[in-house]
Amino acid sequence: MRIAVDAMGGDHAPEEIVSGCRRFAAESGTELLLVGASQALAPLVPEGAGDGRLRIYEAPDTVGMDESPAKALRRPRASVAVAVGLVRDGEAEAVVSAGNSGAFMAWAWKGLGTVPGLDRPAIAILVPTLEGPRILLDAGANADCRPANLVEWGLLGSVYAEAVLDLRNPRVGLLNIGSEEGKGNELVRSALAGLRELGDAIHFVGNVEGADVFAGRVDVTLCDGFTGNVVLKVAEGVSELIIGEVKREMRRRPVAMVGGLLAGGALRAMRRRFDKAEYGGAMLVGVNGVCIVGHGHSDARAICNAIAVGERAVKARLLSRISESLAQPAAVRA
Amino acid sequence: MRIAVDAMGGDHAPEEIVSGCRRFAAESGTELLLVGASQALAPLVPEGAGDGRLRIYEAPDTVGMDESPAKALRRPRASVAVAVGLVRDGEAEAVVSAGNSGAFMAWAWKGLGTVPGLDRPAIAILVPTLEGPRILLDAGANADCRPANLVEWGLLGSVYAEAVLDLRNPRVGLLNIGSEEGKGNELVRSALAGLRELGDAIHFVGNVEGADVFAGRVDVTLCDGFTGNVVLKVAEGVSELIIGEVKREMRRRPVAMVGGLLAGGALRAMRRRFDKAEYGGAMLVGVNGVCIVGHGHSDARAICNAIAVGERAVKARLLSRISESLAQPAAVRA
Numbered sequence: 001m002r003i004a005v006d007a008m009g010g011d012h013a014p015e016e017i018v019s020g021c022r023r024f025a026a027e028s029g030t031e032l033l034l035v036g037a038s039q040a041l042a043p044l045v046p047e048g049a050g051d052g053r054l055r056i057y058e059a060p061d062t063v064g065m066d067e068s069p070a071k072a073l074r075r076p077r078a079s080v081a082v083a084v085g086l087v088r089d090g091e092a093e094a095v096v097s098a099g100n101s102g103a104f105m106a107w108a109w110k111g112l113g114t115v116p117g118l119d120r121p122a123i124a125i126l127v128p129t130l131e132g133p134r135i136l137l138d139a140g141a142n143a144d145c146r147p148a149n150l151v152e153w154g155l156l157g158s159v160y161a162e163a164v165l166d167l168r169n170p171r172v173g174l175l176n177i178g179s180e181e182g183k184g185n186e187l188v189r190s191a192l193a194g195l196r197e198l199g200d201a202i203h204f205v206g207n208v209e210g211a212d213v214f215a216g217r218v219d220v221t222l223c224d225g226f227t228g229n230v231v232l233k234v235a236e237g238v239s240e241l242i243i244g245e246v247k248r249e250m251r252r253r254p255v256a257m258v259g260g261l262l263a264g265g266a267l268r269a270m271r272r273r274f275d276k277a278e279y280g281g282a283m284l285v286g287v288n289g290v291c292i293v294g295h296g297h298s299d300a301r302a303i304c305n306a307i308a309v310g311e312r313a314v315k316a317r318l319l320s321r322i323s324e325s326l327a328q329p330a331a332v333r334a
Numbered sequence: 335m336r337i338a339v340d341a342m343g344g345d346h347a348p349e350e351i352v353s354g355c356r357r358f359a360a361e362s363g364t365e366l367l368l369v370g371a372s373q374a375l376a377p378l379v380p381e382g383a384g385d386g387r388l389r390i391y392e393a394p395d396t397v398g399m400d401e402s403p404a405k406a407l408r409r410p411r412a413s414v415a416v417a418v419g420l421v422r423d424g425e426a427e428a429v430v431s432a433g434n435s436g437a438f439m440a441w442a443w444k445g446l447g448t449v450p451g452l453d454r455p456a457i458a459i460l461v462p463t464l465e466g467p468r469i470l471l472d473a474g475a476n477a478d479c480r481p482a483n484l485v486e487w488g489l490l491g492s493v494y495a496e497a498v499l500d501l502r503n504p505r506v507g508l509l510n511i512g513s514e515e516g517k518g519n520e521l522v523r524s525a526l527a528g529l530r531e532l533g534d535a536i537h538f539v540g541n542v543e544g545a546d547v548f549a550g551r552v553d554v555t556l557c558d559g560f561t562g563n564v565v566l567k568v569a570e571g572v573s574e575l576i577i578g579e580v581k582r583e584m585r586r587r588p589v590a591m592v593g594g595l596l597a598g599g600a601l602r603a604m605r606r607r608f609d610k611a612e613y614g615g616a617m618l619v620g621v622n623g624v625c626i627v628g629h630g631h632s633d634a635r636a637i638c639n640a641i642a643v644g645e646r647a648v649k650a651r652l653l654s655r656i657s658e659s660l661a662q663p664a665a666v667r668a
Contacts, residue, residue, distance in 0.1 A: 130578050140511060143519040177474060177563035185477040185560045210567025214575045223564075226519045229511035230561055231568050233544025238572040241548040244464050 003310050004092035007036035008062040008079040009099020010298050018044040020303025025050025030311050033057045033092055035083040063103045065296060072103030073110060080104050084111040087289040094310035098294030105141055105284055112289040117326040121286030122153045123293060124160050131216030135161050138225040139232060139282055145224045150191035155325045156285045157220035158202040163316035173208030173218035175227060183207060201328055281306035290314055337644050338426035341370035342396040342413040343433020344632050352378040354637025359384025364645050367391045367426055369417040397437045399630060406437030414438050418445040421623040428644035432628030439475055439618055446623040451660040455620030456487045457627060458494050465550030469495050472559040473566060473616055479558045484525035489659045490619045491554035492536040497650035507542030507552035509561060517541060535662055615640035624648055
């Protein structure tokens, strides 16, 4: 297997990206193509690094973190564009980028197209829950969407949970503001009906609420990309608030301080839960290729985990399973 | 001052509601009208309770927690309807209900109307932040809304923060999925422009993200009611997740357990932050009367705090300040 990595993408590129690749190569037989300016990359990849499984692939240009997707699409020699091209041309089976995610999505969509029968790809992300990591999509690719998109993402999410999390018959829920029929805005009310029409194609459990997502009461949560992004950032903000609060309380009360030191492991564990680096990034599902969207702040560990998620998706035949799922009569009906 | 309380509304009505009223009466000179079935209430309110500041006001009917607003509107003798009527008739200056919130809103809107110039009322709620309680609206009254609603809620939220939280020139932010111009769905992109047009009428700081809300980087967060409800429930879910995680870790490691016991105060403080009872309920702003929406689970303490918020809003002349704000030329332009 071969995976293309955008070595120039991310706040800490190329050093941390290359370092993540080397870490991954130490554990896996998969070959990595490090895409970027060879001048910058060569010093970071000594001869024979990763037992010969690390190769530099020249791409002279780079997309900046703040460039618009439209502008990025005019840079065919940028590392992200070249990395996506390697998947399109069958030179690699997955691509990982922690760079400008709008640019990555634009190139992935343009370069790879969507899985037949799909209207819009979505970003699927792993969220921490009391039951372990679960899936939420769309995490931000589509700020606006139609009810039919939520229905097709139900199929994508279900396949993703089976393939990458090894869950059997995963429970899919629609994020809403109440569990009852008729709750919610126009978008979700109409999507609820469409998801019901999928019948046995997925294990759809109906509406779920914000708290259910993190309790792990469903395996896949469906929402538009605006709501999904808000959910993730609120979760981050609340965990920061709680950690800040505990620290403040400890400064105030010496007994709590001692306790805090002893309970440190528990607090660190809880912080780890919300550490994106643990989760190996998000996946752009629905495009015709395995695309892992790393967080901009990715360090070596995060990159290594992101590549591992890509490898798992390829091994689990994620793409063909998605195609099969969308080709089912029930899906077409939706 | 006189405040009407729906004594039959809430999961623990009427016992906890009456008990909350008695608690409040012990601290304030405000008179309370306990609206409900006198047969049920009389045994809970002994002669001379609250130094004569507690009075039972007969309402023979009750709206169930699961009844639809449409059905509730066909019960003019229900406690919530009668309580709202007391405000409409000038018999009370505020109304508190922890009952069916849809029914309360329907009666409040129908019975009191909106402040002149306003299209739709919203629920304003206090959220915990690193800087203390701040405001979010709409917290769930409008699952769908138009850009102009977010603009008018900017004015309401600003006045509310000044009047009830005593903040000067409160910072108002629009909840979005990025801080840059052009980010977000159609609704917020269009609302951003409208809020800018308010000029000096409020201190609008532009887009904010989910994490900013809980960091207290703004005093008022604006969003549609669907998103607002999701934000609150995610915050609840994440705090439950973190508390659960810390407990689990403690069971696993004895040292952490000892630490946890010592740090208990800090953990309790953090839980208190998310305790709705501390915050005294939400307010339905924009209707022509002070309406406090208590949580269905409200106990005596929560009811007492909710009444106190209503009292504060009346003392601060919230309603006339909202009217003045909406009457400004800039507001009309929006």
